[in-house]
Amino acid sequence: MNVLKKIGLSLLGLVILLAAGSLFISSKLKVERSIEVAAPANAAFEQVNTLRNWEQWSPWHKIDPQMLLTYSGPDGGAGASYNWFSQHPDVGDGEFKIVKTEPYKLIDAQMKFGEEVATTSYTFDETAKGTRITWAMESDLGMNPVNKYFGLLFLDKYVGADFERGLNNMKQIVESMQPVVQQGDAHAGHGH
Template sequence: MKALLKGALYLLLLLGLAFVAGGFLLPASSHVERSILIERPPGEVHAMLNSFQRFNEWSPWYELEPTAKYAYSGPQAGVGAAMSWQGEKVGSGSQRIVESVPPSRIVNALDFGGTEATARFDLQEEGAGTRVTWSLDSQHGYNLVSRWFGLAMDSMVGKDYEKGLLKLKQTLEDGPH
């Protein structure tokens, strides 16, 4: 019995060491990126993304919890426009536009209850439409749990970004021109 406990203790110690050592070998940042072609001019797409007033029309998270509470602050559009949310399924957080370069780029600062990230929309004219690239960048620093979590970021967030971009495309292309 004593040998079994001693073996279990060594195994636990070895697993802990592997977690720490492995965590320091993982990247200190994560990047997720998806894109779609929307048959609308860049200025029209930029106008939609430059405000949070219509965010829930195309947000991949809104239908997950339509009863979540949303609050808006700052200007209605452009740098300083902000939105916060609180819900049981979607958690709580906020985002704020920190850079807006019409008609080519919008950068949002995200805060998920102390975990910060940056979301970016790059808009490139392509044919008669706009190539919209939505990306997310997270810095993990020396947070080992965050580094391990970063390994799954693309598979978790990527699907939501694909769904959101498709809804954005439908919203813009089906709406008034």
């Protein structure tokens, strides 16, 4: 009996320690990934701003190409939204809605996954080689210690990997849309 009491007290102490430790973990979590594309900002911007384009590059559309999609509002820009419904456990159901845009610079949106709500932003910064696209998501995990530890240990890793896949898919699309610049013949115009 004495051994069981020690085990019980040890487990209780561990739970209290973890709960107390979670007070020092921020309830706000931010996941962010960037990529540079050899394309102008307007091409990258339209891939995000026009919601039907997501079917081409979104990492979640690639996981479940059979998901049901419903669109509402305008095709793009503030007020454009879509809902998705998927039986795949890595996709589930949700809603995405654009709340603000600054053409070729910024898109702010809101995503809902069941009861969870996150804000997302996409920024498009011109660079010497094209455009740097940054995809960021902020979520409030609340005060639940389990949510905080899950977010701290797993959310950035898994959501960040999805963002990286989506950005790489978008890079392939926008770069393939750009006209190929041919190098001229070195002797052209020199009478050779």
